[in-house]
Amino acid sequence: MPPPVRRLVWIVVAAGALALASPAFAEDAGLTPVDPKSPNAEAINDTYWMLVGVGGVILLLVEGALIAFMFRYRRRRRPVDDEGPQIHGNTSLEVLWTVVPVLIVAFVVGFVFYKLPEVSDFSEEAIASPEDAALEIEVAGRQFYWEFRYPDGSVTYDTLVVPVGRNVDVRVTAPDHDVIHSWWVPALGGKIDAVPGDPNRTWFRADEEGVYDGSCGEFCGVQHSAMRMSVRAVAADEYEAELERFAGNGEEQFTAACAKCHNLEGPQLIGPTLRGNPTLADPRALGELVRNGRGAMPAVGRGWSDDQVRSLVEYTQRFAEGGG
Ligand code: HEC
Numbered sequence: 001m002p003p004p005v006r007r008l009v010w011i012v013v014a015a016g017a018l019a020l021a022s023p024a025f026a027e028d029a030g031l032t033p034v035d036p037k038s039p040n041a042e043a044i045n046d047t048y049w050m051l052v053g054v055g056g057v058i059l060l061l062v063e064g065a066l067i068a069f070m071f072r073y074r075r076r077r078r079p080v081d082d083e084g085p086q087i088h089g090n091t092s093l094e095v096l097w098t099v100v101p102v103l104i105v106a107f108v109v110g111f112v113f114y115k116l117p118e119v120s121d122f123s124e125e126a127i128a129s130p131e132d133a134a135l136e137i138e139v140a141g142r143q144f145y146w147e148f149r150y151p152d153g154s155v156t157y158d159t160l161v162v163p164v165g166r167n168v169d170v171r172v173t174a175p176d177h178d179v180i181h182s183w184w185v186p187a188l189g190g191k192i193d194a195v196p197g198d199p200n201r202t203w204f205r206a207d208e209e210g211v212y213d214g215s216c217g218e219f220c221g222v223q224h225s226a227m228r229m230s231v232r233a234v235a236a237d238e239y240e241a242e243l244e245r246f247a248g249n250g251e252e253q254f255t256a257a258c259a260k261c262h263n264l265e266g267p268q269l270i271g272p273t274l275r276g277n278p279t280l281a282d283p284r285a286l287g288e289l290v291r292n293g294r295g296a297m298p299a300v301g302r303g304w305s306d307d308q309v310r311s312l313v314e315y316t317q318r319f320a321e322g323g324g
Pocket residue numbers: 143144223254257258259260261262270271272274277279280289290294295296297298300301
């Protein structure tokens with residue numbers, strides 16, 4: 001090889017090694033999906049591994065043949081302008097390389113369509129009694145937090161509490177004045193967009209107790225990266241108590257809806273540091289501010305009920321005086 005080509009080869013090899021090293025050393029090796037903990041996530045995971053398998057076999061065959069042919073048919077001492085044998089047509093080979101890819105594609109498509117219903121709908125037949133009925137949750141993606149409404153009217157922020165082993169019917173939307181977000185809890189299934197005015201629907205059933213992390217999967221503004229959430233799957237008999245712990249909890253509400261832009265103490269984030277601000281103790285002024293926004297502050301609480309403003313003030317009023 002002439003020296004410039006050799007140098008180029010080394011640069012490509014070194015860059016490739018560096019590029020692969022970062023995912024390899026990432027926390028969870030970076031390349032594989034998280035362990036699925038819900039039937040729909042399992043179906044997605046099965047599809048992923050099927051594609052990795054099919055793609056991997058094709059990669060090995062094609063690259064293996066390429067490398068083998070490079071050695072087998074290299075020039076050796078033949079002159080550069082030596083012509084190889086001229087071959088015209090080979091019917092059985094041509095039929096083979098047409099039929100085999102068609103079969104592979106048919107297999108991939110068939111597999112995906114077989115798994116698809118599991119990803120998108122929960123099976124109503126699995127619901128034997130009213131207690132097994134799906135828990136319907138209204139999810140609103142908002143700048144820059146998640147608001148969860150439960151059948152009993154409870155509201156939680158950035159934390160969704162569910163009983164383990166029960167179907168959860170997730171109705172995902174965003175308020176009309178908001179932007180598009182995307183619901184995404186990898187261990188509990190795929191992404192689904194939260195579109196203003198156009199509700200979407202997905203589901204999950206947590207197989208194990210635990211806390212499953214998720215985040216907004218659609219760039220939605222300045223604090224998009226802070227728009228994280230978690231699903232807490234708890235034993236059925238602890239569900240009520242756990243929901244009560246989070247529902248209407250002003251501290252959770254502040255952390256989700258306000259703290260992404262405001263410190264109570266310390267440096268200014270997107271908005272001013274809030275300790276000592278008298279608005280924090282004034283339900284009318286604070287309600288007015290969060291429902292309408294001001295200047296660069298979006299209307300993070302547009303549509304909030306009086307109860308929601310009250311739970312927030314109950315928590316924030318202690319910071320209005322600079323003490324606390
Ligand atoms: C997306 C970022 C963001 C979020 C979320 C946010 N704010 Fe703000 N906030 C701001 C900005 C920016 C300002 C400065 C507004 C201006 O331009 O006057 C501000 C101003 C304020 C002020 C001071 C108003 C004044 O003039 O005294 C208060 C109080 C306040 N926010 C409370 C809250 C509360 C409570 C929440 C949660 C319900 C919240 N903010 C959520 C960005 C945000």
